[in-house]
Amino acid sequence: MKIKLDIKSNAVDSFNEALVKFESAQNGDVKAYKFTILHLSHAIELVLKMYLQTLDENLVFSKCYQKVKQRASAKKIDLLAAFHELEAEEFDFESVIDGHDNPFTVIVSDVLAIAKNEKCGVTGNTFVDQDFIDDINWMKGIRNAIEHFQVEFTAKEVRLCIGRLVQGLGEFSDVFSLLSLEKEVGKENYEIFKVLVDEYEQSLEEAHMDIREAKEALFRGTRPKHQMFIEWNEYLCDSCGNETMIPNDDSSTGYKCTYCDNEESGQIEVDCDVCSLPWANEDMSYWDENLVNVCPRCVNPEAW
Ligand SMILES: [Zn+2]
Ligand SMILES: [Zn+2]
Structure with a gap:
């Protein structure tokens, strides 16, 4: 015993x-x-x-x-x-x-x-x-x-x-x-x-580690003077729902999820075809084939 x-x-x-x-x-x-x-x-x-x-x-x-x-x-x-x-x-x-x-x-x-x-x-x-x-x-x-x-x-x-x-x-x-x-x-x-x-918690933690590493690598490779021009965003992934979408050069949308590899997020910004200001693509309206992305402000100017 x-x-x-x-x-x-x-x-x-x-x-x-x-x-x-x-x-x-x-x-x-x-x-x-x-x-x-x-x-x-x-x-x-x-x-x-x-x-x-x-x-x-x-x-x-x-x-x-x-x-x-x-x-x-x-x-x-x-x-x-x-x-x-x-x-x-x-x-x-x-x-x-x-x-x-x-x-x-x-x-x-x-x-x-x-x-x-x-x-x-x-x-x-x-x-x-x-x-x-x-x-x-x-x-x-x-x-x-x-x-x-x-x-x-x-x-x-x-x-x-x-x-x-x-x-x-x-x-x-x-x-x-x-x-x-x-x-x-x-x-x-x-x-x-x-x-x-917890397998899920661990993979998520890994996804966040990947984000930290990618961000550090990006800033490390850029001269301090130019760091203000780096466009770094962390978006919500449409597929897994985690805030793990980061810039990725190999992605067709320019962003990729470090957890599930999905490339789509409604939060990725696109330029408005009317006023040229950037907005989250999920907020854009489609008018016609020449005005594919119209921002809420141009859709309804009175409301602003
Ligand atoms: Zn994801
Ligand atoms: Zn606009």
């Missing part, structure tokens, strides 16, 4: 620490991504071990796990089925590690090899997504090559993967009733957690 409690509180501590580092990384300290990954991978490892403990308290120890593995290969059944067989025979896992003071524990891939066989009793679908497993493997790879990771991956790729891992970890914890990340996460980290755990 003692080990169980330690694993849980260590998992929560590591998870919170990962969120703290993620926030510093987002605020510009790019090196903090690597610590985010280290802490997050530790949290994931511990939560996976908590899952093993729901099967049997001692299954986190390699020697006990080996017994399951031996049964699986002897009977040519999957690891979970092998465990359930041993359990039904009241196999004494405790005795396997008796007398060992500090037995080795299993590694992440061992846990996943068992967990991936867990199926929903109703639908028959597996609980553990292959994508989650792939992301964990990606993370292990990046962790091992952590010194080089900035060369190989963009910050955005790293952020998106961290988001998917947090989402995957949240689902895994829920499905096996291990812990509620939402409840355990510290108050000061809650906002950052909310964004990461």
Whole structure:
């Protein structure tokens, strides 16, 4: 029982620490991504071990796990089925590690090899997504090559993967009733957690990051004297409803949404064919083929 409690509180501590580092990384300290990954991978490892403990308290120890593995290969059944067989025979896992003071524990891939066989009793679908497993493997790879990771991956790729891992970890914890990340996460980290755990919120946050980066790049590339001539607008996207339409040279309208790539917005300004003043295109009236865009002022001068 003692080990169980330690694993849980260590998992929560590591998870919170990962969120703290993620926030510093987002605020510009790019090196903090690597610590985010280290802490997050530790949290994931511990939560996976908590899952093993729901099967049997001692299954986190390699020697006990080996017994399951031996049964699986002897009977040519999957690891979970092998465990359930041993359990039904009241196999004494405790005795396997008796007398060992500090037995080795299993590694992440061992846990996943068992967990991936867990199926929903109703639908028959597996609980553990292959994508989650792939992301964990990606993370292990990046962790091992952590010194080089900035060369190989963009910050955005790293952020998106961290988001998917947090989402995957949240689902895994829920499905096996291990812990509620939402409840355990510290108050000061809650906002950052909310964004990461929600796929939509995270993509939206990414869209806003793209806007900041595009704007910075544009101003950086323009001499201070000329910056006043930059036409920078952020418009409401007609398609996704976010204020994420920004100038884009490749777009036919001159604007593109960083969230959904749509190029249309009623707020994009066009020049009035009568008075030549710019207005939002959604406010324009069509008179005839020569007066395609007529502004409200020219349509109804008395009202102004
Ligand atoms: Zn959009
Ligand atoms: Zn006009």
